[in-house]
Amino acid sequence: NDGYKLWLDYQPIQDPELKTQVKNLLDGVFFYGENDTYQVIKKELELASENMLDQSPIYSQERLGNSKLWIGTRDQLSQVLSLTQQGEIRELGADGYWRGPLVFEGKTYYAIIGNNPVGTLYGVFNWLNSIQTKTFNSSSIISDSPKVKVRMLNHWDNLDRTVERGYAGASIWDWHRLPGYVDPRYIDYARANASLGINAVSLTNVNANALILTTDFMKKVKVLADLFRPYGIKVFLTARFSAPIQIGGLKTADPLDPEVIKFWKEKTVEMYSFIPDFGGFLVKANSEGQPGPHEYGRNHAEGANMLADALAPHGGLLIWRAFVYSHEVDEDRHKQANLEFEPLDGKFRDNVIIQVKNGAIDFQPREPFHPLFGAVNHTQLGMEFQITQEYLGQATQLVFLAPMWEEVLKSKTFQPSQSSTVASVVETPINENHKTLIAGVSNIGTDRNWTGHLFGQANWYAFGKLAWDPELDSKAITDEWIKLTFGNSSELASKIETMMLESHEAAVDYMTPLGLHHIMGRSHHYGPGPWVTGGRADWTSLYYHRADSLGIGFDRTSSGSDALAQYAPEIAQEWSDPNQIPEKFLLWFHHLPWDFKLKNGMTLWDGIANHYDLGVKKAREMQQTWASLKGEIDPERFHHVEQLLAIQVEEAEWWRNACLLYFQSINHLPFPDNIEKPEGDLEYYKSLRFPNAPGI
Numbered sequence: 268n269d270g271y272k273l274w275l276d277y278q279p280i281q282d283p284e285l286k287t288q289v290k291n292l293l294d295g296v297f298f299y300g301e302n303d304t305y306q307v308i309k310k311e312l313e314l315a316s317e318n319m320l321d322q323s324p325i326y327s328q329e330r331l332g333n334s335k336l337w338i339g340t341r342d343q344l345s346q347v348l349s350l351t352q353q354g355e356i357r358e359l360g361a362d363g364y365w366r367g368p369l370v371f372e373g374k375t376y377y378a379i380i381g382n383n384p385v386g387t388l389y390g391v392f393n394w395l396n397s398i399q400t401k402t403f404n405s406s407s408i409i410s411d412s413p414k415v416k417v418r419m420l421n422h423w424d425n426l427d428r429t430v431e432r433g434y435a436g437a438s439i440w441d442w443h444r445l446p447g448y449v450d451p452r453y454i455d456y457a458r459a460n461a462s463l464g465i466n467a468v469s470l471t472n473v474n475a476n477a478l479i480l481t482t483d484f485m486k487k488v489k490v491l492a493d494l495f496r497p498y499g500i501k502v503f504l505t506a507r508f509s510a511p512i513q514i515g516g517l518k519t520a521d522p523l524d525p526e527v528i529k530f531w532k533e534k535t536v537e538m539y540s541f542i543p544d545f546g547g548f549l550v551k552a553n554s555e556g557q558p559g560p561h562e563y564g565r566n567h568a569e570g571a572n573m574l575a576d577a578l579a580p581h582g583g584l585l586i587w588r589a590f591v592y593s594h595e596v597d598e599d600r601h602k603q604a605n606l607e608f609e610p611l612d613g614k615f616r617d618n619v620i621i622q623v624k625n626g627a628i629d630f631q632p633r634e635p636f637h638p639l640f641g642a643v644n645h646t647q648l649g650m651e652f653q654i655t656q657e658y659l660g661q662a663t664q665l666v667f668l669a670p671m672w673e674e675v676l677k678s679k680t681f682q683p684s685q686s687s688t689v690a691s692v693v694e695t696p697i698n699e700n701h702k703t704l705i706a707g708v709s710n711i712g713t714d715r716n717w718t719g720h721l722f723g724q725a726n727w728y729a730f731g732k733l734a735w736d737p738e739l740d741s742k743a744i745t746d747e748w749i750k751l752t753f754g755n756s757s758e759l760a761s762k763i764e765t766m767m768l769e770s771h772e773a774a775v776d777y778m779t780p781l782g783l784h785h786i787m788g789r790s791h792h793y794g795p796g797p798w799v800t801g802g803r804a805d806w807t808s809l810y811y812h813r814a815d816s817l818g819i820g821f822d823r824t825s826s827g828s829d830a831l832a833q834y835a836p837e838i839a840q841e842w843s844d845p846n847q848i849p850e851k852f853l854l855w856f857h858h859l860p861w862d863f864k865l866k867n868g869m870t871l872w873d874g875i876a877n878h879y880d881l882g883v884k885k886a887r888e889m890q891q892t893w894a895s896l897k898g899e900i901d902p903e904r905f906h907h908v909e910q911l912l913a914i915q916v917e918e919a920e921w922w923r924n925a926c927l928l929y930f931q932s933i934n935h936l937p938f939p940d941n942i943e944k945p946e947g948d949l950e951y952y953k954s955l956r957f958p959n960a961p962g963i
């Protein structure tokens with residue numbers, strides 16, 4: 268087992284009762300109609316049935332007669348549904364599904380019904396999932412619907428097949444051989460995403476290449492869009508703001524210039540001629556050197572609206588990123604997105620979504636939620652998570668991200684209402700014309716197991732589940748993924764679950780405890796680099812930790828940058844007091860003396876040292892837990908994870924030793940007695956060079 272099949276590895280059903288139930292249904296499958304999505308369902312049922320029962324499904328030609336399992340949409344089944352049932356299913360909305368027993372003319376059938384064919388597909392995947400996790404019960408009714416409209420993967424894939432911050436091989440998009448050659452992997456990719464309810468994908472890097480918008484590339488993209496359509500997945504592309512210059516022969520990309528407006532209108536028309544349901548554009552502008560409207564004295568709304576207007580007649584969306592900051596502005600990077608976007612609140616077209624990273628800096632191991640959530644109320648905000656583990660161990664570490672995402676989504680914003688959370692802000696459309704969005708930066712590549720680290724699959728899985736329902740509990744997601752991936756043994760599940768659920772806190776402890784952030788190696792972001800200084804200040808570590816002989820931390824209270832004032836007063840007030848702020852964010856907002864007293868009575872310095880040490884111990888515990896599973900997991904996957912956990916332990920020690928020795932070189936304080944003393948000396952850690960670290 269090399270992990271290729273992901274969570275769709277339909278194992279033979281062992282339980283005789285379950286097997287009889289499932290076989291009974293698959294012996295009489297009736298489809299209420301025909302469409303491409305039902306072809307996809309058929310293929311999935313065939314694959315599942317072959318694996319689970321060692322037989323093909325038997326299709327029934329008649330609705331009544333021998334049929335047992337009914338599959339279709341609410342409309343298609345309207346004659347067999349009561350008005351109340353129809354109403355209940357309709358209420359679930361687009362992409363929602365219902366499955367359960369249906370009595371018609373005295374006979375009970377089992378039905379899987381969507382409001383649209385893709386909803387039906389989601390219902391089928393959910394049914395298959397319940398069989399794999401042994402939770403299927405043919406007499407109970409299950410219904411569900413997504414809380415977020417656009418559930419999207421963002422690939423940071425370049426046209427030469429390198430992947431920015433990708434740690435799982437090359438890009439799966441084989442542009443060179445498209446459109447002629449269609450890699451079968453595209454289908455497995457679509458199946459995996461559809462099984463999670465992911466319904467959109469942006470194929471290309473946000474640091475965009477205008478070539479993707481040329482006719483030749485559109486032909487390639489069309490092949491993917493056609494393949495993904497039956498799976499309910501829409502294709503988006505990143506648009507380089509300066510494309511009118513690069514591929515349009517214009518001298519300007521000024522969003523108010525009539526020629527530029529014409530260029531984008533025509534490009535968009537052409538795009539829709541190839542892909543009638545094209546999703547839209549995703550744009551990174553005026554950020555980290557990317558071109559944008561500022562070059563022409565225009566603001567983000569003027570830039571975004573011009574593109575949105577080109578897309579609007581076709582129903583397309585314009586997703587504009589809020590990840591903007593400049594080192595030329597003398598302002599805490601934490602504050603810059605709010606400073607740019609708050610004054611523009613309400614100035615964006617209805618088909619614009621502002622995509623905001625979960626935190627204000629940059630996908631750090633832990634960040635407080637981005638203050639834009641809650642601060643703007645007339646602009647649709649979408650969430651951007653990073654599934655690829657740029658700052659969280661890349662491809663060598665097991666760090667399960669669901670608890671971190673859950674922490675962000677459940678954070679109270681206190682705006683627009685007292686009960687608002689980040690999740691409620693993201694789930695709520697400004698009005699009926701707006702679409703809601705959760706995006707995740709993909710961790711997928713050409714590695715056989717798709718994600719480099721086997722446990723990276725859990726992050727893809729958890730992302731999909733949370734995009735569907737941001738209120739979900741990460742523990743429930745974990746349990747499900749473990750069962751789908753390793754089977755139903757409860758002892759094994761509880762051990763793996765502990766590893767997964769503790770892994771994020773462990774990584775925060777050995778990388779950036781107590782609110783420290785952005786202290787990783789320069790540029791490749793691999794490993795520790797608390798000493799990184801020189802060059803652009805907001806890309807250095809010293810800018811963020813501000814350690815000196817007296818103390819450490821970034822003062823973002825009113826005596827410092829006052830970024831705290833960008834949050835609701837309830838938060839700003841509580842967090843501005845170092846004794847009240849949750850300690851996990853302490854040094855994010857406060858610069859404190861080394862002998863500041865923590866809640867457990869330790870000094871800040873001893874607390875920092877203890878967190879680093881605890882992180883290492885946790886990493887070792889994960890390694891031991893995994894070792895105890897030897898023989899219970901197939902040797903291939905066991906050995907894969909075993910090797911990576913050994914690297915993770917070394918990397919955890921490296922982080923702890925490097926950071927503690929560095930901070931000690933500044934404060935000259937002794938290490939607390941109870942921790943394991945760092946080996947080596949600071950010069951050794953500083954001298955390490957990583958020419959082959961995963962690139963940017």
Ligand code: BDP
Nearest residue numbers: 431432473474551590629630
């Ligand atoms: C940073 C990455 C950089 C991305 C940027 C972004 O280091 O490679 O281009 O985010 O989100 O975290 O645009």
